[in-house]
Amino acid sequence: xxxxxxxxxxxxxxxxxxxxxxxxxxxxxxxxxxxxxxxxxxxxxxxxxxxxxxxxxxxxxxxxxxxxxxxxxxxxxxxxxxxxxxxxxxxxxxxxxxxxxxxxxxxxxxxx
Amino acid sequence: xxxxxxxxxxxxxxxxxxxxxxxxxxxxxxxxxxxxxxxxxxxxxxxxxxxxxxxxxxxxxxxxxxxxxxxxxxxxxxxxxxxxxxxxxxxxxxxxxxxxxxxxxxxxxxxxx
Numbered sequence: 001x002x003x004x005x006x007x008x009x010x011x012x013x014x015x016x017x018x019x020x021x022x023x024x025x026x027x028x029x030x031x032x033x034x035x036x037x038x039x040x041x042x043x044x045x046x047x048x049x050x051x052x053x054x055x056x057x058x059x060x061x062x063x064x065x066x067x068x069x070x071x072x073x074x075x076x077x078x079x080x081x082x083x084x085x086x087x088x089x090x091x092x093x094x095x096x097x098x099x100x101x102x103x104x105x106x107x108x109x110x111x112x
Numbered sequence: 113x114x115x116x117x118x119x120x121x122x123x124x125x126x127x128x129x130x131x132x133x134x135x136x137x138x139x140x141x142x143x144x145x146x147x148x149x150x151x152x153x154x155x156x157x158x159x160x161x162x163x164x165x166x167x168x169x170x171x172x173x174x175x176x177x178x179x180x181x182x183x184x185x186x187x188x189x190x191x192x193x194x195x196x197x198x199x200x201x202x203x204x205x206x207x208x209x210x211x212x213x214x215x216x217x218x219x220x221x222x223x224x225x
Contacts, residue, residue, distance in 0.1 A: 034213055034214065036216075041219075042218060042219070043116075043202060043216045043217055043218040043219050044202065044204075044216040045216075046213035046214060046215070046216075049212065049213045089154075089155070091155075091214075099145060099157045099160050099170060100145070100155075100157075100204075100214060101157075102147075102154050102155040103154065104152075104153075104154040105154065
């Protein structure tokens with residue numbers, strides 16, 4: 001059974017810092033990995049999708065990497081802003097299943 | 113540009129009552145999902161569908177039923193609500209090619225008293 005963990009559970013940083021969020025998964029037979037953002041009381045917004053054959057994806061100040069063999073992904077946020085404050089979730093889609101397994105999330109607070 | 117729309121957004125039920133949550137997507141996606149999100153438990157899959165007329169059980173299916181009569185709609189039913197079903201419910205859809213991201217609705221906050 002696929003299990004996804006995220007470290008840290010919560011993070012508080014001053015504005016302008018670069019930061020890294022970590023995601024680990026137990027079964028490397030994945031088709032893709034997605035990073036989502038969730039604002040309080042809201043739905044999930046997809047940030048980046050990495051296919052299993054890819055090593056990284058970039059969108060603006062966000063960069064996500066994937067090391068499938070070691071079961072790890074990182075989300076790098078450059079020059080953090082208060083508007084980046086949210087919960088960040090990673091989810092993996094397995095080769096053999098038709099669903100996403102989510103990590104518990106990292107709650108990020110960027111202080112002005 | 114609606115994406116995934118969930119109805120209703122909020123609901124309070126009494127124990128034993130029934131209700132149906134509606135999810136509608138306008139992206140012609142084959143796959144649709146229902147998740148519940150609970151504090152400390154993350155998102156857990158309830159049921160999913162890989163196409164019109166098909167449904168399958170996820171991780172936590174007990175107490176729920178689903179139907180996919182039309183490709184764009186995925187209904188989640190609670191026949192006899194229990195306090196343990198108090199949660200936030202999210203619907204999602206995705207393409208079977210798996211090359212594009214999944215899209216989520218805004219959620220339904222359900223309280224069973």
